[in-house]
Amino acid sequence: MKMLRKRLLVVACVAALLSVPSRAEAQAPPALTAKNEDARRVYRQGHQALNRERWIPAYESFQELERILRGAKETADVALYWQAYSLSRAGRTRQAKGIAERLVDQYPQSPWRDDARRLIGAEASMPAGAQADEEEVMMVLNALMSSSSPRASPLLLKVLDGDYSERVKARALFVLTQIDARAADDALARILKAPGTMKLKKSAIRMVASGGNRASLDRLDAVYESDPALRTAVIRAWLIGDRKTLLLRAAKGERDPSVRRRAIEALGATNGRKELLELFRARTEPDVQRDVIRGLAVAGAAEALGEIARTSSSPKMRTAAIRALGTAGGADVLRALAESSTTSEERAAAIRAMGIVGGGKPTRDAIASWYRRGDKTVRRAVLNALTASNGVEQLIELFRAEKDRRQKRRLLQRIVTLDSDFALDLLESDVNKEDR
Numbered sequence: 001m002k003m004l005r006k007r008l009l010v011v012a013c014v015a016a017l018l019s020v021p022s023r024a025e026a027q028a029p030p031a032l033t034a035k036n037e038d039a040r041r042v043y044r045q046g047h048q049a050l051n052r053e054r055w056i057p058a059y060e061s062f063q064e065l066e067r068i069l070r071g072a073k074e075t076a077d078v079a080l081y082w083q084a085y086s087l088s089r090a091g092r093t094r095q096a097k098g099i100a101e102r103l104v105d106q107y108p109q110s111p112w113r114d115d116a117r118r119l120i121g122a123e124a125s126m127p128a129g130a131q132a133d134e135e136e137v138m139m140v141l142n143a144l145m146s147s148s149s150p151r152a153s154p155l156l157l158k159v160l161d162g163d164y165s166e167r168v169k170a171r172a173l174f175v176l177t178q179i180d181a182r183a184a185d186d187a188l189a190r191i192l193k194a195p196g197t198m199k200l201k202k203s204a205i206r207m208v209a210s211g212g213n214r215a216s217l218d219r220l221d222a223v224y225e226s227d228p229a230l231r232t233a234v235i236r237a238w239l240i241g242d243r244k245t246l247l248l249r250a251a252k253g254e255r256d257p258s259v260r261r262r263a264i265e266a267l268g269a270t271n272g273r274k275e276l277l278e279l280f281r282a283r284t285e286p287d288v289q290r291d292v293i294r295g296l297a298v299a300g301a302a303e304a305l306g307e308i309a310r311t312s313s314s315p316k317m318r319t320a321a322i323r324a325l326g327t328a329g330g331a332d333v334l335r336a337l338a339e340s341s342t343t344s345e346e347r348a349a350a351i352r353a354m355g356i357v358g359g360g361k362p363t364r365d366a367i368a369s370w371y372r373r374g375d376k377t378v379r380r381a382v383l384n385a386l387t388a389s390n391g392v393e394q395l396i397e398l399f400r401a402e403k404d405r406r407q408k409r410r411l412l413q414r415i416v417t418l419d420s421d422f423a424l425d426l427l428e429s430d431v432n433k434e435d436r
Contacts, residue, residue, distance in 0.1 A: 037300070038068050039065060039068050039069060039072075039074075040269070042061055042062075042064050042065045042068060043061075043062075043065055043078075045061045046058045046061030046062045046065060046082055046086070047082075047240075049061060049086075050082075050085075050086065050089075050210075051210070053089070055086050055087070055089045055090035056086070056090055058082070058086040059083055059086035059087055059090070062079050062080075062082040062083040062086060063079075063083060065078075065079040065082075066079035066080065066083070075107060075110070077103055077106070077107040077110040077111075077112050077113075078112060080099055080100075080102060080103040080106075080107075080112075080116070081100070081103055081112040081115055081116055081119075083096075083099050084096045084097070084099040084100040084103065084116060084119050085119060087099065088119055096119055097119065097120050100116040100117070100119040100120045101116075101120060103116040104116050104117060104120070111232055111262070115202075118199065137159075137164070137168050138167070138168065138171055141156075141159075141168070141171045141172055141175050142171070142175075144156070144175050144179070145175055145178055145179070152179060152180070153176060153179065153180040153183045156172045156173075156175060156176045156180075156183075157176070157183065157187060159172040160172055160173060160176075160187055160191070166197060166199050166200050166203070169200055169203075170199075170200065170203040173187060173188070173191070173203065173204060173207055174207060177207050177210070177211050181211065181213070184207070184211070185211075185213060185215075185216055188204045188207055188208055188216060189216075189219060191204040192204055192205070192220075192223050198229060198230070201223075201227075201230060201233075202230065202233045205220065205223070205230065205233045205234060205236075205237050206233070206236075206237070208220060208237055208241075209236065209237035209238075209240040209241055210240070212240075212241055214241070214243075217237060217238060217241040217243050217246070218243070218246070220234045220237055220238070220246075221246055221249075224246075224250060228256070228259075231250070231254075231256075231259050232259060232262055234250075235247065235250060235259070235262050235263050235266050236262075236266070238250075238266060239266035239269055239270060242270050244267060244270055244272040244275050245275075247263050247266050247267045247270065247272065247275070248267065248272065248275040248278065248279060250263040251263040251264050251267065251279055252279060252282055252283065257287065260288070260291070261291050264276070264279070264288075264291045264292055264294070264295040265291075265294075265295055265298065267279070267295050267299075268294070268295030268296065268297070268298030268299045269298060269299075271299050271300075272295075272299065273296065273299050273301040273304050276292050276295050276296050276299065276301065276304070277296070277301075277304045277307070279292050280292040280293075280296075280308065286314070286316065286317070289314075289317055289320075290317075290320055293305065293308065293317070293320050293321050293324045294324065296308075296321075296324060296328065297324035297325075297327040297328045298327075299328075300328050300329060301328060302325055302328045302329060302330025302332075302333050303330070303333065305321045305322075305324050305325050305328055305330065305333070306321075306325065306330060306333035306336070306337065308321040309321040309322045309325070309333075309337055309346075310337070310340070315343075315345075315346070318346060319345065319346055319349050322334070322337060322346060322349040322350050322353055323349055323352075323353055325337075325350075325353050325357070326352070326353035326354075326355075326356035326357055327356075329357055330357065331354060331357045331358070331359035331363050334350045334351075334353050334354045334357060335350075335354065335363070335366050337350040338350040338351055338354070338366070338370065344374065344375050344377040344378055345377065347370070347374065347378055347381075348374075348377045348378050348380070348381035349381075351367055351370055351374075351378065351381040351382055351385050352381050352384055352385050352388075354366065354367050354385055354389075355367060355384060355385025355386065355387070355388035355389045355391075356385075356388060356389075358389055361393075363389070364386060364389055364391040364393070364394050365394065367382055367385045367386055367389070367391065367394070368382065368386060368391065368394035368395075368397070368398060370382050371398050383395075383410065383411070383414055386414065387414050387417060387418065390418060391418075392415060392418045395411055395414050395415045395418070396415060398411055399411040399412060399415060
C-alpha cells in the first residue's frame with residue numbers, strides 16, 4: 001500500500017506539468033543497416049519514421065523490408081522486430097505481441113529474440129493493481145513528451161533512481177532523451193556505469209544509438225571493453241550511429257568469433273570498405289578473412305574483392321572473394337578475373353559468379369565465349385552460369401555449333417529448362433524434313 005501511494009504521488013506530481021506549453025522534439029538521425037541496397041534504403045526509411053514518431057509509416061517500411069529480405073532468402077528477424085516495436089509504440093499492443101511471438105518462433109537463435117520477448121510483455125506476470133498503477137505512470141510519462149517545464153527533467157531523473165520497473169525506467173529515459181538531451185546523456189552514462197540489470201543497460205544503449213550523439217557513441221567504447229555481455233548491443237549502436245572506426249577497433253581486438261562476426265557485418269552494413277580491407281590485411285586467420293569477405297560483399301565492394309582475388313596468397317581466399325563478387329555485383333571485375341585466372345577452378349568460380357551477377361547480353365556473351373576455350377570444369381561452369389542468367393540465346397547458339405552428341409544432349413537439357421518450345425521446334429523441323 002505504501003508503494004502504491006508513493007507511485008501515485010509521482011503520477012500526481014508529473015501530471016501537474018502537463019499544462020506547460022509544448023516545444024518541438026529533437027530529431028534523431030536516420031539509421032542504417034545491411035543486406036542489399038534496397039534493404040538498406042527501406043531500413044533507413046523506417047528509422048526516419050520512428051525518429052519522427054510516425055509509427056504506422058515505420059511499421060509499413062519494416063513490412064517492406066521483410067518482403068525484400070524474404071525475397072532474397074535472407075533472415076527477416078530484424079524486420080519483424082522493428083515491425084513489432086513500431087506497433088507497440090502506436091498502441092497496437094496485441095498485433096505487436098503477435099509479430100514478436102512470430103519472431104521468437106521462426107528465429108529461436110536470433111540476436112533480436114530477447115528484445116522481442118520484452119515486447120511480448122513482462123507485465124503479464126504483474127499483479128493487477130500494480131499493472132494498473134504502472135500503466136498510469138506510463139501514460140503520464142508519454143504525455144511529458146511535449147513538456148518544456150524545467151521541473152520535468154529532475155522528476156524524470158528521480159523516476160530513474162526510484163523503485164520502478166525496468167519498463168517504466170526505460171520509458172522515462174526515452175522521454176528524457178526527447179526533452180533534455182544533456183540530462184539524458186548524463187543519465188545514460190550513469191546507468192551504464194552503475195550496477196544494474198542487463199535489460200535496462202541494453203535499453204540505455206539503444207537510447208544512445210537513437211540519439212545519435214557522437215560523444216555518447218564514443219563513450220560506449222568503455223562499456224564494450226568492460227562488459228562482454230553488452231558487446232553485441234554496443235555493436236548495434238555503432239552500426240546505427242555509423243561509427244566505423246569503433247567497429248573496426250572492435251573487430252580487430254575481439255576474441256569471441258560470434259561477436260567479431262557481428263562487428264564485421266556491421267562494417268559491411270555501414271559501407272566500411274576501407275576499414276574491412278584494412279582488417280583483412282591485419283588479421284590473417286582464415287575464419288576472420290572469410291568473415292571480412294562476406295562483409296565486403298554486403299558493402300558491394302567489388303573492387304576490394306577483386307583485389308583480394310588477384311593478390312591473396314591463399315587459393316581458398318581467392319576463390320571465396322570471387323564467389324562473393326556474385327553478391328557484390330562486380331560483373332566487369334569478374335570478366336577480368338576469368339581472363340587472368342591461372343587455374344580452372346578459379347576461372348570456373350568467376351564464370352559462375354558472372355551468372356549470378358547478371359549484367360545483360362554482354363555478360364552472357366562473355367560467359368558463352370569460355371565454352372570453347374575452357375576445359376571440362378570451365379564448360380560445366382558455363383552451362384550453370386547461362387542457366388542461372390537465363391541465357392537461352394547463348395545456349396541455343398552453343399547447341400547449334402556443337403558436334404558432340406553427348407554435349408548437344410546436355411545443352412538441350414539446359415535449353416528445355418529455360419525454353420520448352422525450342423525442343424518442339426526442333427522436332428517439328430525434323431518432321432518437316434522427313435515429309436520433304
